[in-house]
Amino acid sequence: MSDENGTQxxxxxxxxxRPEPLRLFGTTWVDHDNGYTLRRVGxxxxxxxxxxxxxxxxxxxxxxxxxxxxxxxxxVLVVAMFAICSALAFRHTWESFGKRPDPDRQASLRGLLxxxxxxxxxxxxxxxxxxxxxxxxHREEYETARKEYEKRTTRRTGNPSxxxxxx
Numbered sequence: 454m455s456d457e458n459g460t461q462x463x464x465x466x467x468x469x470x471r472p473e474p475l476r477l478f479g480t481t482w483v484d485h486d487n488g489y490t491l492r493r494v495g496x497x498x499x500x501x502x503x504x505x506x507x508x509x510x511x512x513x514x515x516x517x518x519x520x521x522x523x524x525x526x527x528x529v530l531v532v533a534m535f536a537i538c539s540a541l542a543f544r545h546t547w548e549s550f551g552k553r554p555d556p557d558r559q560a561s562l563r564g565l566l567x568x569x570x571x572x573x574x575x576x577x578x579x580x581x582x583x584x585x586x587x588x589x590x591h592r593e594e595y596e597t598a599r600k601e602y603e604k605r606t607t608r609r610t611g612n613p614s615x616x617x618x619x620x
Contacts, residue, residue, distance in 0.1 A: 469606075470598035475587050482588045483595070489585070497581035504574035511535060511571070535568065542569030546576035550587050 472480045477496055481489040518528050545554075545562060566573060580586040 469602045470595065472595045473591050475585050475591060478585045478588075482585045482591065493581055493585055496586070497578055500574050500578040500581060504571055504578060507571050507574060535571070538565050538569030539572035539575075540569070541572070542566045543572030543576045546573040547580070550576075550580050551590055553590070 472483045474480050475482055478489065478492050479487075481487045481492065515528070515532065518531060542565065545566065548554075577586055
């Protein structure tokens, strides 16, 4: 039995490692079931719509700078800041889909990622076209855990206390 995110209940689940749920996808990424494709399409459309809306908000901010007549230096500085932060946020978000980010580095980049939110949304959109964002990383970790679990459980056969001693 599973909930709305596709995560397994503990009552009927097999023993061994359990897949880690992904945001918006639950554990549907394991077997690509329970509306996985619809969720991927929704994530792609949603992130693209959010990126477009964010660009409109940034355009209003740019127009506000033009109306305030702050000068070309401030305008160029603000535009360059958003462009650079968006590029760095895109790169950081894209790389975080392939390996677990360092929590300390993540905390130190929080401001940069907040300013470059358009880049993060773009990375989420492009990754959603191929797979659930973070699916490859979680699948590799899950497969490794399954292999290790299989190796541990199949190594021993029988009860060692009933083993015959050689004379």
